[in-house]
Amino acid sequence: MRPEEIIRGEDCLTPADLEALLEGRLPEAQAHVDICPVCEYELASLREFLAGEAGAAEQQDLAWMEARLQPAAPPVTRRKWLSWFPAAPLPRFAYTCAAALLVVAGSLQLRHMAGPSLVDSHSTTVRSSQIRILAPAGDLDTAPVEFSWEAIPQAAAYEVVVTEVDGTLLWSNRTSSSKLFTPASIQQQMLPRKSLLWRVRALDAQGVVIAESSPERIRVLSAATR
Amino acid sequence: MQQLSDEELISRSRSGGAASPSDPYVEELFRRHQRKVALWCLRYSADREEALDLSQEVLAQTFRRLDSFQGNSKFSTWLYTICRNHCLNHVKSRATQPDTTGEEALSFLAAPDNGPMEDQLARRDQLALARSWIRNSLEETERRVFLMHFMDEMPLDAITRALGLSNASGAKAFIVSARRKLGEAARRWRLQSEA
Numbered sequence: 001m002r003p004e005e006i007i008r009g010e011d012c013l014t015p016a017d018l019e020a021l022l023e024g025r026l027p028e029a030q031a032h033v034d035i036c037p038v039c040e041y042e043l044a045s046l047r048e049f050l051a052g053e054a055g056a057a058e059q060q061d062l063a064w065m066e067a068r069l070q071p072a073a074p075p076v077t078r079r080k081w082l083s084w085f086p087a088a089p090l091p092r093f094a095y096t097c098a099a100a101l102l103v104v105a106g107s108l109q110l111r112h113m114a115g116p117s118l119v120d121s122h123s124t125t126v127r128s129s130q131i132r133i134l135a136p137a138g139d140l141d142t143a144p145v146e147f148s149w150e151a152i153p154q155a156a157a158y159e160v161v162v163t164e165v166d167g168t169l170l171w172s173n174r175t176s177s178s179k180l181f182t183p184a185s186i187q188q189q190m191l192p193r194k195s196l197l198w199r200v201r202a203l204d205a206q207g208v209v210i211a212e213s214s215p216e217r218i219r220v221l222s223a224a225t226r
Numbered sequence: 227m228q229q230l231s232d233e234e235l236i237s238r239s240r241s242g243g244a245a246s247p248s249d250p251y252v253e254e255l256f257r258r259h260q261r262k263v264a265l266w267c268l269r270y271s272a273d274r275e276e277a278l279d280l281s282q283e284v285l286a287q288t289f290r291r292l293d294s295f296q297g298n299s300k301f302s303t304w305l306y307t308i309c310r311n312h313c314l315n316h317v318k319s320r321a322t323q324p325d326t327t328g329e330e331a332l333s334f335l336a337a338p339d340n341g342p343m344e345d346q347l348a349r350r351d352q353l354a355l356a357r358s359w360i361r362n363s364l365e366e367t368e369r370r371v372f373l374m375h376f377m378d379e380m381p382l383d384a385i386t387r388a389l390g391l392s393n394a395s396g397a398k399a400f401i402v403s404a405r406r407k408l409g410e411a412a413r414r415w416r417l418q419s420e421a
C-alpha cells in the first residue's frame with residue numbers, strides 16, 4: 001500500500017471542492033478538513049498558490065524570474081524576429097532547426113520570445129563561436145543518459161534543446177555545467193528508430209547567447225530500459 | 227480584456243480554432259498567473275535559474291493542455307494542479323536516492339504492529355485512525371512536513387526549502403518528532419484497545 005493510499009480516503013475533497021470551500025461556496029466541506037490531514041494540507045497548498053505572496057527572502061529571486069517571464073512582446077515585434085532567417089534557400093536541416101526554435105520560443109511566453117537573446121544570437125552576434133558537441137551523436141543503442149559538449153570560457157549557462165525532426169520540442173533544459181543528464185521520463189519518450197535533433201547554446205551572465213552548436217542528429221535503436 | 231474572467235479568456239481564445247501562444251487572450255491569461263507559478267517553482271527549486279526553467283515548463287505544459295481544460299474548476303485551480311504535480315515530479319527526479327525511512331514509519335499506520343487485532347481493522351477504521359493520530363498528535367508544521375514527505379514523497383531538503391524552514395536541521399527535525407509522536411499515539415491506542 002502506498003503511503004498516499006493509507007491516508008487519503010474516498011471522501012477526500014477534489015481540487016474543485018477545495019476551491020469552492022476557499023470561496024465560501026461549500027462551507028460544509030470544512031468538517032472534513034477538520035478531521036483529514038491530507039485535505040488540510042491540500043487546502044493550505046492551494047490557498048498559498050492562489051495567494052502568491054512572496055516572503056521577503058523570495059522577493060528578489062521572484063523579481064528576477066518575472067523579468068524573464070514577461071508576457072510576450074506584441075505580435076509585430078514577435079514577427080520581426082522571424083527575419084533572422086535569411087531569404088536565400090537553406091539546407092533542409094536549417095528549416096528544421098528554425099522550426100525547433102520556433103517551438104521553443106513560441107511554446108509559451110518563454111523568455112526567448114520576449115527577450116532579445118534569440119534574435120541577437122542569429123542577427124547580430126558573431127557566430128564564429130561554435131560549441132563542439134561531444135555526445136551523443138548518430139545511432140545509439142539506448143537512450144542517452146546525458147548530453148555533453150566542450151565548455152566555453154565566458155559561458156554562464158548552457159541551454160540544451162531536443163526536438164523531433166519536424167521541429168516539435170521534446171525537451172529543453174538549462175545547466176551551468178558542460179553536460180546535462182536526461183530525465184528518465186524524457187529517455188522514455190525517445191522512441192526506437194525515431195530520429196531526433198539536439199543542440200546546445202551558451203549564454204553569458206546576462207542571458208545573451210554567445211555561442212551555439214550545430215544541430216546533432218541522434219536515433220535510439222532500442223527502447224529505454226526503464 | 228481585463229474585465230474578462232480567466233474562463234472567458236479561454237473560451238474566446240478557442241473561438242478561432244486552436245489557441246496560439248500569441249493569442250492576446252492567452253497572453254492575458256498567462257500574464258495574470260505567471261507570478262503564482264514562478265513563486266511556487268521557486269520554492270521547489272534549488273536556485274532561481276532552476277526555478278525559471280521549471281516555471282517555463284509548467285507554463286508550456288499548461289498551454290499544451292489548454293484544450294483539455296473542462297471548466298470543472300476555475301483555471302487557477304487547474305493551473306495549481308499542473309504546477310504542483312510538475313514541481314513534485316521535479317524534486318523527486320532530482321533526489322539522489324529514494325528515502326525509504328518514510329515507508330517504515332508509515333507501516334504502523336497501515337497495520338500497527340502487525341498484531342492480529344489490527345489485521346482485522348477495516349480499511350475505513352485504519353483511515354480514521356491514521357487521520358486522528360496525525361491530526362491530534364502533530365503540530366501544524368509537523369503535519370505539513372509529514373505529508374510532504376510521506377504522501378508526496380518529497381526529499382527532506384526540498385521540503386526544508388519549499389517551506390522556508392530556518393531551524394538548524396530543517397525538515398528532518400520535524401520528521402523525527404512526527405515519527406516519535408505517531409509511534410506514541412500508536413502505542414497509546416494499542417494499550418487502550420487491549421484494556
Ligand SMILES: [Zn+2]
Nearest residue numbers: 012013036039
Ligand atoms: Zn481528506
